[in-house]
Amino acid sequence: MTRKLAKSAISQKRVLDAAAKIFRDYGYAGTTMRTIADEANLKAGSIYYHYKSKDELISAVLDIGMHAVLDTVNSALAALPADADVRQRIETAIRAHLSAIIDIGDYTLATRRVIGQVPEAIRAQNMRLRDSYASLWQTILVDAQKRGEFRADANxxxxxxxxxxxxxxxxxxxxxxxxxxxxxxxxxxxxxLDGLGKPGNTKSEAAPAKARATPRITV
Amino acid sequence: MTRKLAKSAISQKRVLDAAAKIFRDYGYAGTTMRTIADEANLKAGSIYYHYKSKDELISAVLDIGMHAVLDTVNSALAALPADADVRQRIETAIRAHLSAIIDIGDYTLATRRVIGQVPEAIRAQNMRLRDSYASLWQTILVDAQKRGEFRADANxxxxxxxxxxxxxxxxxxxxxxxxxxxxxxxxxxxxxLDGLGKPGNTKSEAAPAKARATPRITV
Amino acid sequence: MTRKLAKSAISQKRVLDAAAKIFRDYGYAGTTMRTIADEANLKAGSIYYHYKSKDELISAVLDIGMHAVLDTVNSALAALPADADVRQRIETAIRAHLSAIIDIGDYTLATRRVIGQVPEAIRAQNMRLRDSYASLWQTILVDAQKRGEFRADANxxxxxxxxxxxxxxxxxxxxxxxxxxxxxxxxxxxxxLDGLGKPGNTKSEAAPAKARATPRITV
Amino acid sequence: MTRKLAKSAISQKRVLDAAAKIFRDYGYAGTTMRTIADEANLKAGSIYYHYKSKDELISAVLDIGMHAVLDTVNSALAALPADADVRQRIETAIRAHLSAIIDIGDYTLATRRVIGQVPEAIRAQNMRLRDSYASLWQTILVDAQKRGEFRADANxxxxxxxxxxxxxxxxxxxxxxxxxxxxxxxxxxxxxLDGLGKPGNTKSEAAPAKARATPRITV
DNA sequence: AATGAATGAGACTTCATTCAT
DNA sequence: CATGAATGAAGTCTCATTCAT
Structure with missing residues (x-):
């Protein structure tokens, strides 16, 4: 029984992995069930034993992809000492983000690739995760500014x-x-954190004046 | 005769505009010739009088979209006084980039949207322009660093x-x-230029040491 | 222009005729677009130029089939002299009904064949016509009874x-x-009108009594 | 062993009942093995332990459905006293027919529903039963006419x-x-037996003449 | 210059059926 | 006995593309 369950799970995983890889390479509409099936070593019709539709498949991939980044970054931050400073937090978050993209690889890559090509309904369903991730970063940044570690005038x-x-x-x-x-x-x-500019060079009082001098284009 | 040519040119433009708009909204594979035709107020078959194929159409759109950004940024930079400093150059380039995206609108938006969904052949053909644009920025940045306006250790x-x-x-x-x-x-x-960090806070000698202390993950 | 229109109309008719014939022979689910296309001498995909879907096609066939019977019977009755008696009316209606089934042939046959196999939505849409036809007959019968040409106790x-x-x-x-x-x-x-029974034999007083004697099964 | 057989028999009955119900509701092509399996509380593949194919299943249902009507009507007629008159025989047969349709329910309803959607081979195989039933009625009617209980001119x-x-x-x-x-x-x-017409009204000598006067349409 | 009509390839999906477990 | 998993054939439909008019 455990073996049976295992077999199903293995196949399902194989399909999912294949889907992630193919979606990543060809985008949403460019991916066919047949191509996924080939990659997963079964026939197109068989995918439907595991996933009800192409949309359900892409949904699963998107979920995993988003969660991968969100969770990896979350854990990495949680693992930091409480007194970690901004530089550490930000560098850690960036490193975790990139790690997730490499480790979970196809899933996160597929996520970035197909978001925006996917049917509205599916995108909407995935928005919450995207928003969570945005919040995570917003919190890091806001906290840093509150603690006085950021320029007070930064947006x-x-x-x-x-x-x-x-x-x-x-x-x-x-x-x-x-x-x-x-x-x-x-x-x-x-x-x-530091920008590219030379430490001393930073925002002289004249600079902003100059910047303001260039005509503003309003959209 | 001139009028005939004119009519053709007008139609061609109408098709191109329609294509840009539709590609922007639905991506490459998500766009059908019929939808473009509807938007351009003619029938699908008629598009082929102006463009040999869907790929030739997307190619044209991509070209325009890429050129728009490249040219707009180029001109904006050229209009700057020779002694403009980095801050001005960079802010100007960014503003021009954003302006292009807004002004040429559909074309640049379409470009960003479909690049990566488009058949390899077409993407390759568009690479040169992408590279040109990358070079433009690379030049700005390298020059600034040469002139000593950037941190010497910036990559x-x-x-x-x-x-x-x-x-x-x-x-x-x-x-x-x-x-x-x-x-x-x-x-x-x-x-x-300035980063988010507070001017004084920058890169204490200890900080990099700390950062280096975290184990390096090599990919 | 007239010729163009004609061509389209001809093809559409060819498809419709083919559909009626095939639906009549194989029922709704048993009919494939390919089979219809073959019968109409074009390719499956081409049907969609004329009809948006299989359902729209069967709908059209049903409409024609129902109207054929309804209209034929209606006209036949209208052509009767005002003072025609029940026997004439009924025999005329039956004859018209059978004629319609033969003349419009495939359509009416297809109608009887697929009604009841067709998706609920389509059947519902066709109900009004079915009801009209029922009303037509109800009217004939009720009128006859009112005029005293029918047994008063007939349901x-x-x-x-x-x-x-x-x-x-x-x-x-x-x-x-x-x-x-x-x-x-x-x-x-x-x-x-007359039943099969011998004129004299009709409903003796004893007979119904006997009939009533058998136990009634209520459902 | 008996118990095993019993279990098998029970399952087989469950499948058959489920099939009858589903065929009745969705017609032949509209019914899937999966739907039947669901109704019978097992999985699609399991049906094949009891029936070799969908066609064998529908065959079984048809047989039962036809037999149900045939047998019910037969018994009802056999139960009549030998001297029962036509009215009794016919009303009894009709009542039995309707009873069968209600009692055996799904099977007879399924029979009427799918006959005509079913592959030719299966329909043919079922024809004998249909013909038997037709004979049954033919016998009733012919006998009645022989005994002089029907109009001599009835077809x-x-x-x-x-x-x-x-x-x-x-x-x-x-x-x-x-x-x-x-x-x-x-x-x-x-x-x-009596028709709808008023007893006296029956086929006056004039009536048939009139009827004959209307032009005959030959097909 | 544009259109109507058609085509063929291929997409997603369903389903009867098989078979090892 | 029953199931889980898979298959292959087929079905509906979409779409880029062609071509006579």
């Missing part, structure tokens, strides 16, 4: 969008075997 | 990936009518 | 169900080339 | 088709809880 929400955007886009160029996760995480954290 | 390539990632992801959340382009550009530039 | 509704049942079942055995429509219509009318 | 075969058609169609409208079987049987018998 936290915009900064979060900037950071998460950069992290999400990561899947478009990050390839295992190239740069180290640590290397990337370290550098990204540096940009986020 | 320019990774930083560029970070910045462009954030800018590209922008289409996922930026909606006209909400935040001002200037607002976003200003804040983004601030993060890039 | 008109049950009788109508009896007659229409017999007529509807007709498609299961009536084959052109065998019996004449007139022959059948005449005999059916005779049963309906 | 017995056509009348039989008329009567059986009406009885078969009965499943389309007869719902338990509504009219009583006895009520329906009595009224149907009245139509068959």
């Amino acid at each position: 936290i929400t915009l900064s979060r969008l900037f950071i998460l955007g950069a992290l999400n886009w990561t899947v478009e160029w990050f390839k295992p075997g190239g740069r180290t996760i640590d290397e990337v995480a370290h550098e990204f954290a540096a940009v986020v | 320019i390539t990774l930083s560029r990936l970070f910045i462009l990632g954030a800018l590209n992801w922008t289409v996922e959340w930026f909606k006209p009518g909400g935040r001002t382009i200037d607002e976003v550009a200003h804040e983004f530039a601030a993060v890039v | 008109i509704t049950l009788s109508r169900l009896f007659i229409l049942g017999a007529l509807n079942w007709t498609v299961e055995w009536f084959k052109p080339g065998g019996r004449t429509i007139d022959e059948v219509a005449h005999e059916f009318a005779a049963v309906v | 017995i075969t056509l009348s039989r088709l008329f009567i059986l058609g009406a009885l078969n169609w009965t499943v389309e409208w007869f719902k338990p809880g509504g009219r009583t079987i006895d009520e329906v049987a009595h009224e149907f018998a009245a139509v068959v």
